[in-house]
Amino acid sequence: MSSCQDSPEGTVQNILGQESLKWVFVGGKGGVGKTTCSSIISILLSRVRSSVLIISTDPAHNLSDAFQQRFTKSPTLVNGFTNLYAMEVDPTLENEETPGGSDGMDGLLSDLSNAIPGIDEAMSFAEMLKLVQTMDYSVIVFDTAPTGHTLRLLQFPSTLEKGLAKLMTLKNKFGGLLSQMTRLFGVDDGFSEDAILGRLEGMKDVIEQVNKQFKDPDLTTFVCVCIPEFLSLYETERLVQELTKFEIDTHNIIINQVLFDEDAVESKLLKARMRMQQKYLDQFYMLYDDFHITKLPLLPEEVCGVEALKSFSRHFISPYRPSIHKGTLEELERRVSTLRERLKGAEAELERLRKGKQKA
Numbered sequence: 001m002s003s004c005q006d007s008p009e010g011t012v013q014n015i016l017g018q019e020s021l022k023w024v025f026v027g028g029k030g031g032v033g034k035t036t037c038s039s040i041i042s043i044l045l046s047r048v049r050s051s052v053l054i055i056s057t058d059p060a061h062n063l064s065d066a067f068q069q070r071f072t073k074s075p076t077l078v079n080g081f082t083n084l085y086a087m088e089v090d091p092t093l094e095n096e097e098t099p100g101g102s103d104g105m106d107g108l109l110s111d112l113s114n115a116i117p118g119i120d121e122a123m124s125f126a127e128m129l130k131l132v133q134t135m136d137y138s139v140i141v142f143d144t145a146p147t148g149h150t151l152r153l154l155q156f157p158s159t160l161e162k163g164l165a166k167l168m169t170l171k172n173k174f175g176g177l178l179s180q181m182t183r184l185f186g187v188d189d190g191f192s193e194d195a196i197l198g199r200l201e202g203m204k205d206v207i208e209q210v211n212k213q214f215k216d217p218d219l220t221t222f223v224c225v226c227i228p229e230f231l232s233l234y235e236t237e238r239l240v241q242e243l244t245k246f247e248i249d250t251h252n253i254i255i256n257q258v259l260f261d262e263d264a265v266e267s268k269l270l271k272a273r274m275r276m277q278q279k280y281l282d283q284f285y286m287l288y289d290d291f292h293i294t295k296l297p298l299l300p301e302e303v304c305g306v307e308a309l310k311s312f313s314r315h316f317i318s319p320y321r322p323s324i325h326k327g328t329l330e331e332l333e334r335r336v337s338t339l340r341e342r343l344k345g346a347e348a349e350l351e352r353l354r355k356g357k358q359k360a
């Protein structure tokens with residue numbers, strides 16, 4: 001903990017203060033607290049921005065759980081707020097509009113998906129971004145799916161480019177079937193192959209524009225969420241390296257579920273885990289000394305509902321201070337009396353063992 005002294009401030013204030021930010025991605029390994037952190041960041045942003053939209057791109061949507069409110073694929077005002085909206089999008093194609101039976105369509109679709117893995121995701125992500133761009137939110141926060149999935153999404157411009165090239169080949173291969181793709185692109189009538197390709201080209205423009213924005217650190221940043229354990233440290237490093245490769249800015253790490261050395265901790269298990277966590281915390285501070293590292297305490301209960309999120313949000317804007325009473329007279333008296341009790345028990349046990357040994 002002493003190692004954080006020379007580091008940048010251990011809060012997310014820098015994000016709240018960066019007025020130019022338009023896209024804030026929140027990502028990390030499964031279950032580390034991405035949804036909790038992105039929800040809280042969006043709540044905090046709603047206090048300093050005119051309007052905020054939080055989007056979940058995780059198919060296992062849990063914004064609804066965090067806010068205890070149902071959301072859909074259109075932005076919905078979050079209860080208790082006037083300028084915070086949430087939506088849950090499915091990054092896979094909506095198959096309900098292509099019921100079973102249209103073999104040609106399905107065949108073409110799966111051929112395309114097999115040929116370019118992730119093309120369907122990339123397409124719907126692009127459509128979603130196109131829509132969101134027209135909505136004029138001051139800032140958009142993404143609650144992303146676990147790491148691998150997110151990295152795939154961020155690669156979507158090149159995926160789409162490959163898709164476009166592949167589509168040209170398929171056009172020749174499938175001929176008339178291409179017309180059936182209209183439903184995929186939402187064109188009702190009067191379509192033609194050119195119209196479809198034109199639409200894809202149009203989407204590519206949006207992609208290129210958004211991609212440019214994602215690579216601009218004034219507009220976009222990626223917040224890595226993790227826990228102080230080996231696998232999470234390893235995954236964070238992988239994520240940071242990939243983001244650097246994609247030229248996406250990242251300078252915030254949130255370390256969640258930290259066990260602080262509170263006064264009452266006597267459990268050997270907890271103490272051992274604290275030592276383990278400290279080892280990884282030290283490594284995080286060493287590896288990311290130019291990052292804002294925000295540490296969040298592990299709570300005895302889940303962080304569910306707006307009130308719980310708001311209450312937990314204070315640890316995002318001022319560093320957590322454990323309630324250590326160590327050193328006070330009462331605390332020392334309590335500890336000495338516990339230790340005396342333990343010593344008494346150990347002496348009695350020793351005495352018993354000695355007697356048993358003598359008899360034998």
Ligand SMILES: Nc1ncnc2c1ncn2[C@@H]1O[C@H](COP(=O)(O)OP(=O)(O)OP(=O)(O)O)[C@@H](O)[C@H]1O
Pocket residue numbers: 029030031032033034035036037058062145146256257258296297298299300301302303304
């Ligand atoms: N510091 C904490 N203390 C106690 N519970 C927490 C803490 N942070 C998150 N939780 C709880 O842990 C669970 C998982 O958190 P969350 O849903 O934010 O993780 P996630 O990374 O989004 O998970 P997934 O990868 O499944 O989307 C939730 O029930 C949440 O309320």
Ligand SMILES: [Mg+2]
Pocket residue numbers: 034035036058062143
């Ligand atoms: Mg989640």
